[in-house]
Amino acid sequence: MTYPPAAGERIDMTGVREQVDAVLEEFLASKAREAAECGHPPEVVPVVRDFLAAGGKRIRPVLCVVGWHAAGGRGERHAILRVAASLELFVTFALIHDDIMDDSATRRSRPTVHRLLAKRYADHRRPERMGADAALLAGNLALIWSRELLHSAGLDADRARAVHAVDDTLQAEVMFGQYRDLLGGDRFDEDVEAALAIVRYKTAGGTVQRPLQLGAAVAGAGPDLANVFTALGLPLGEAFQLRDDLLGVFGRPDSTGKPNLDDLREGKRTVLLALALRRADAEQQATLRALVGRADLDEGDARRIRVVLETTGARRGVEDMITARYRRALRVLDEAAFAPAPDAALRELALAATAREV
Amino acid sequence: MTYPPAAGERIDMTGVREQVDAVLEEFLASKAREAAECGHPPEVVPVVRDFLAAGGKRIRPVLCVVGWHAAGGRGERHAILRVAASLELFVTFALIHDDIMDDSATRRSRPTVHRLLAKRYADHRRPERMGADAALLAGNLALIWSRELLHSAGLDADRARAVHAVDDTLQAEVMFGQYRDLLGGDRFDEDVEAALAIVRYKTAGGTVQRPLQLGAAVAGAGPDLANVFTALGLPLGEAFQLRDDLLGVFGRPDSTGKPNLDDLREGKRTVLLALALRRADAEQQATLRALVGRADLDEGDARRIRVVLETTGARRGVEDMITARYRRALRVLDEAAFAPAPDAALRELALAATAREV
Numbered sequence: 108m109t110y111p112p113a114a115g116e117r118i119d120m121t122g123v124r125e126q127v128d129a130v131l132e133e134f135l136a137s138k139a140r141e142a143a144e145c146g147h148p149p150e151v152v153p154v155v156r157d158f159l160a161a162g163g164k165r166i167r168p169v170l171c172v173v174g175w176h177a178a179g180g181r182g183e184r185h186a187i188l189r190v191a192a193s194l195e196l197f198v199t200f201a202l203i204h205d206d207i208m209d210d211s212a213t214r215r216s217r218p219t220v221h222r223l224l225a226k227r228y229a230d231h232r233r234p235e236r237m238g239a240d241a242a243l244l245a246g247n248l249a250l251i252w253s254r255e256l257l258h259s260a261g262l263d264a265d266r267a268r269a270v271h272a273v274d275d276t277l278q279a280e281v282m283f284g285q286y287r288d289l290l291g292g293d294r295f296d297e298d299v300e301a302a303l304a305i306v307r308y309k310t311a312g313g314t315v316q317r318p319l320q321l322g323a324a325v326a327g328a329g330p331d332l333a334n335v336f337t338a339l340g341l342p343l344g345e346a347f348q349l350r351d352d353l354l355g356v357f358g359r360p361d362s363t364g365k366p367n368l369d370d371l372r373e374g375k376r377t378v379l380l381a382l383a384l385r386r387a388d389a390e391q392q393a394t395l396r397a398l399v400g401r402a403d404l405d406e407g408d409a410r411r412i413r414v415v416l417e418t419t420g421a422r423r424g425v426e427d428m429i430t431a432r433y434r435r436a437l438r439v440l441d442e443a444a445f446a447p448a449p450d451a452a453l454r455e456l457a458l459a460a461t462a463r464e465v
Numbered sequence: 466m467t468y469p470p471a472a473g474e475r476i477d478m479t480g481v482r483e484q485v486d487a488v489l490e491e492f493l494a495s496k497a498r499e500a501a502e503c504g505h506p507p508e509v510v511p512v513v514r515d516f517l518a519a520g521g522k523r524i525r526p527v528l529c530v531v532g533w534h535a536a537g538g539r540g541e542r543h544a545i546l547r548v549a550a551s552l553e554l555f556v557t558f559a560l561i562h563d564d565i566m567d568d569s570a571t572r573r574s575r576p577t578v579h580r581l582l583a584k585r586y587a588d589h590r591r592p593e594r595m596g597a598d599a600a601l602l603a604g605n606l607a608l609i610w611s612r613e614l615l616h617s618a619g620l621d622a623d624r625a626r627a628v629h630a631v632d633d634t635l636q637a638e639v640m641f642g643q644y645r646d647l648l649g650g651d652r653f654d655e656d657v658e659a660a661l662a663i664v665r666y667k668t669a670g671g672t673v674q675r676p677l678q679l680g681a682a683v684a685g686a687g688p689d690l691a692n693v694f695t696a697l698g699l700p701l702g703e704a705f706q707l708r709d710d711l712l713g714v715f716g717r718p719d720s721t722g723k724p725n726l727d728d729l730r731e732g733k734r735t736v737l738l739a740l741a742l743r744r745a746d747a748e749q750q751a752t753l754r755a756l757v758g759r760a761d762l763d764e765g766d767a768r769r770i771r772v773v774l775e776t777t778g779a780r781r782g783v784e785d786m787i788t789a790r791y792r793r794a795l796r797v798l799d800e801a802a803f804a805p806a807p808d809a810a811l812r813e814l815a816l817a818a819t820a821r822e823v
Contacts, residue, residue, distance in 0.1 A: 142641070145641070145666075146662075147641040147644070147645070147666075148641070148644055148645065148648060151641070151644060204601065204602075204605070207601075208598045208601065237647065240566045240647050241644065241647060241648075243562065243565075243566065243601065244562075244640050244643055244644045244647070245644075247562070247605075247608070247640050248637060248640050248641075250605070250608065250609075251608075251633065251636045251637050251640065252637070254612055254629075254633065255629070255633040255637075258625075258626070258629035258630075258633060259626075259629075262622070263622050264620070264621050264622045264625065267616075267622065267625060268616070268617075271612075271613070271616035271617075272616075275609065275610075275612065275613040275616060278609045279606060279609050279610070279613075282602050282605050282606050282609065283500070283503070283505045283506070283509070283606075285602055286505070286506055286509060286599065286602045286603075287505070287506065289595065289598050289599060289602070290506060290599075304504070308503075308505075
């Protein structure tokens with residue numbers, strides 16, 4: 108297929124995923140060679156590579172490439188693919204650190220990086236501490252490498268400046284979002300707005316809005332399109348996270364790759380729980396307060412919580428919020444009137460991000 | 466004073482430090498404004514700003530600017546000052562994370578960032594965990610911001626590419642150095658070479674060699690000068706760290722700002738200790754093995770260790786290694802024949818880095 112796709116053609120998103128993965132594989136293979144030459148510990152690069160290989164939907168890189176198409180990007184795809192791939196390495200960094208902070212045991216149906224490394228250093232004095240510290244550094248390297256991918260994309264000075272402006276903003280926003288999450292993390296209350304603010308910063312910008320803007324910046328687009336992508340990306344990003352929160356409680360681990368008790372054990376401050384607390388009667392409130400956040404919460408407890416989430420209408424409420432955001436995004440797309448191929452891709456991605464299977 | 470300094474003039478290194486600090490202050494003030502506009506937690510930017518304000522010799526930024534002069538850099542100093550300042554934010558990131566991993570209580574005569582934040586969140590469920598996690602994120606932001614400073618330096622595409630190539634290498638090397646440190650951290654043995662390898666990666670490149678190369682890249686210098694700066698920077702960087710190790714045991718806390726028991730309590734794998742173990746008789750070995758690495762090590766224990774370090778000749782041996790490296794650096798300078806002003810500055814910095822006061 109040629110780029111940009113002719114009218115009636117579709118953007119081959121599976122192809123984009125494969126090309127992004129090829130960029131990541133080649134880049135990390137070069138990092139492994141460098142590490143071997145320098146005699147660096149051999150496990151670091153494979154830990155990052157295996158994390159990437161274990162899954163992930165590459166939603167941000169795909170959005171980045173689609174944003175590039177929507178902005179009229181055409182011709183040589185070396186630069187846009189490297190920029191897109193750099194987003195996935197950034198996500199890798201953020202998730203490795205997130206898993207350390209939450210002390211999560213599994214991600215993508217595999218042990219988390221700090222757990223894998225703790226196992227590797229089982230004979231050390233303090234293997235768990237060692238695993239967390241080593242994972243912290245491996246995460247830092249993923250961040251540093253994500254920037255190296257961007258720096259070696261071959262952009263001219265103007266585009267590089269525009270791309271970095273978006274990327275630097277994206278990265279700082281995600282960190283502030285994680286920070287807010289941390290602060291709000293052990294406050295479990297009915298403040299739906301506070302829970303939404305965490306979503307907005309931790310996920311919404313970094314998942315949809317900024318990746319689209321990043322692709323547009325590679326194509327040399329101006330501020331008007333950046334604004335359209337804000338209007339499109341924030342509701343979609345929120346919907347994506349709201350869906351994720353539902354999956355974190357109602358999802359089937361064999362299909363999501365994520366345990367469905369962790370969010371409840373952590374007492375993760377989600378819109379779903381805030382909404383349930385707001386609507387709960389005294390007995391339902393007592394159930395939630397007694398069970399959510401218990402480290403030893405079991406499947407029976409989770410079932411009782413799920414019943415409250417259903418009967419208070421919180422689950423339905425979150426579904427409605429997702430639908431409202433999906434519709435808002437479609438209206439933005441209607442108005443923006445992108446070329447047929449990126450328009451179709453954006454509609455498909457909007458649907459996929461908001462209507463994911465349980 | 467004009468730039469570049471005329472023959473006989475000196476580079477005003479105090480002035481460079483002040484200008485770098487002014488760049489950092491202005492940059493962080495803009496970050497504080499952005500954070501306030503977004504309603505982000507207000508403590509994050511001040512935590513980073515206060516860490517910078519509490520001290521640090523700005524040795525890397527100064528070397529970066531001197532490297533620029535040595536490479537013939539002249540005229541507008543906006544770009545070189547931003548690049549130099551970005552190094553200090555990178556160091557801030559690395560030290561904040563290092564202090565989390567070592568769980569150090571103080572740095573620069575103040576509580577470390579994770580301890581400060583733990584105190585701030587004393588009423589949370591797990592304040593220490595909270596402090597470490599918040600400091601982790603503040604450190605990540607310092608890294609992200611260090612890159613933003615670089616990205617906004619206004620370099621053309623060729624220089625940006627050269628500068629990023631050095632900077633990406635520097636950052637990854639420091640992370641691998643910390644990783645090696647971690648792995649070797651609780652092995653306390655007489656392997657002087659292994660201890661030196663940690664020094665080489667963790668400190669030597671990132672402290673002298675790469676900052677000089679970074680400045681040279683801003684000035685558009687080629688690979689020949691990069692090689693000279695490797696030949697100059699590695700021995701000086703090693704000498705700098707060897708001096709630091711001596712200060713960590715023999716230094717006066719009121720002048721170094723660092724406690725002088727921490728390295729011994731940690732059992733930090735230094736060349737100094739490896740050398741002492743190698744040269745110690747059975748009784749001295751027993752003393753070192755019994756005391757080094759004890760979390761409850763007191764001033765009396767430290768005195769007994771210091772006696773062993775003196776009588777085995779380990780302290781003298783490390784002094785000799787420092788002197789040998791200092792001389793090697795001077796020979797490189799003799800051959801390189803830089804212009805008088807950068808030459809004088811490099812000699813002054815070489816002396817300052819290796820002969821720091823106890």
